[in-house]
Amino acid sequence: MTTAIRDDLELEIEDLRKEKNAIVLAHYYQHADIQDIADFVGDSLALSRKAATCEQDVIVFCGVRFMAETAKILNPSRTVVLPDYEASCSLVDGCPPAVFQAWREKHPDHVVVTYINSSLELKSMSDYCCTSSNAVQIIEAIPADKKIIFAPDKNLGAYLAKVTGREMLLWQGSCMVHEIFSEKHLVQLKEQHQDALVLAHPECEETILALADFVGSTAGILKFARESEHTKFLIGTEARMIHAMEKEAPGKEFIPIPTSTGCACNECPHMMRNNMEKLRDCLRDLTPAIEIEESLRLRALLPIEAMFKVCDGDVPTSGD
Numbered sequence: 581m582t583t584a585i586r587d588d589l590e591l592e593i594e595d596l597r598k599e600k601n602a603i604v605l606a607h608y609y610q611h612a613d614i615q616d617i618a619d620f621v622g623d624s625l626a627l628s629r630k631a632a633t634c635e636q637d638v639i640v641f642c643g644v645r646f647m648a649e650t651a652k653i654l655n656p657s658r659t660v661v662l663p664d665y666e667a668s669c670s671l672v673d674g675c676p677p678a679v680f681q682a683w684r685e686k687h688p689d690h691v692v693v694t695y696i697n698s699s700l701e702l703k704s705m706s707d708y709c710c711t712s713s714n715a716v717q718i719i720e721a722i723p724a725d726k727k728i729i730f731a732p733d734k735n736l737g738a739y740l741a742k743v744t745g746r747e748m749l750l751w752q753g754s755c756m757v758h759e760i761f762s763e764k765h766l767v768q769l770k771e772q773h774q775d776a777l778v779l780a781h782p783e784c785e786e787t788i789l790a791l792a793d794f795v796g797s798t799a800g801i802l803k804f805a806r807e808s809e810h811t812k813f814l815i816g817t818e819a820r821m822i823h824a825m826e827k828e829a830p831g832k833e834f835i836p837i838p839t840s841t842g843c844a845c846n847e848c849p850h851m852m853r854n855n856m857e858k859l860r861d862c863l864r865d866l867t868p869a870i871e872i873e874e875s876l877r878l879r880a881l882l883p884i885e886a887m888f889k890v891c892d893g894d895v896p897t898s899g900d
């Protein structure tokens with residue numbers, strides 16, 4: 581796309597944003613041009629807090645569908661649109677609600693903790709939601725005598741079990757991006773860059789986490805890179821996160837960990853469905869919009885409220 585067309589598109593989005601009284605929220609895994617034009621860029625937890633408190637009439641959620649659904653759960657009077665309704669997530673797709681319900685019914689004495697990367701239906705069957713930023717805090721808030729089911733990410737669940745010492749039944753889902761980093765290539769990369777620290781997301785497999793100097797959420801990785809005295813990092817999360825890291829920690833070097841194919845462009849195909857044209861279109865047409873049946877929304881809200889009560893002491897609201 582030429583610079584002139586790009587500039588026209590940005591101006592169009594700018595005009596529509598004012599005309600519709602809209603706010604554009606973007607996840608760190610979005611294309612760089614979407615991150616740059618967004619009003620707010622963050623990880624799932626920060627975006628949920630922001631969505632809950634938005635005063636604008638329209639929330640444009642540049643991320644995947646479960647994120648836009650979370651915004652609608654938290655702020656139902658707003659119109660919530662996303663650039664591409666088909667932007668799903670392997671964690672959502674790998675946990676069919678009916679199958680989960682049957683499994684859950686076999687363990688009625690377990691507290692269900694669900695990663696926010698999940699369907700509305702899965703949230704509605706849960707006691708707590710969590711994000712990778714607050715998952716340890718949520719698990720530690722559950723009384724020690726309670727048994728726990730964690731869904732749908734087995735890698736995050738295994739990491740939480742290790743850090744908290746709690747036994748958990750894990751749903752066997754995984755993130756298609758974080759599960760394909762190559763241990764062999766990471767070992768080679770560490771050899772080549774002995775002065776670099778390895779920063780990895782807990783959705784990565786245990787073999788990658790075992791080689792990491794820091795394990796954290798996207799926001800945690802960003803903060804670590806910004807505040808660290810080190811200047812070179814090997815990054816074990818979605819590759820477009822590096823755009824935000826270069827902006828927030830200028831002058832530092834970020835090298836993506838390759839996948840088993842040797843490719844260092846480990847990008848989420850669901851996040852990649854969004855682009856500037858689709859962003860313009862959804863803002864102009866206010867579609868695709870998230871619609872949730874009210875009784876399902878209220879059931880899905882409960883574990884999200886429980887999460888905020890543990891990690892913030894209160895539930896963020898827009899005040900109306």
Ligand code: SF4
Nearest residue numbers: 669670755756757848
């Ligand atoms: S990066 Fe993984 S967890 Fe995030 S939306 Fe893509 S598939 Fe889902």
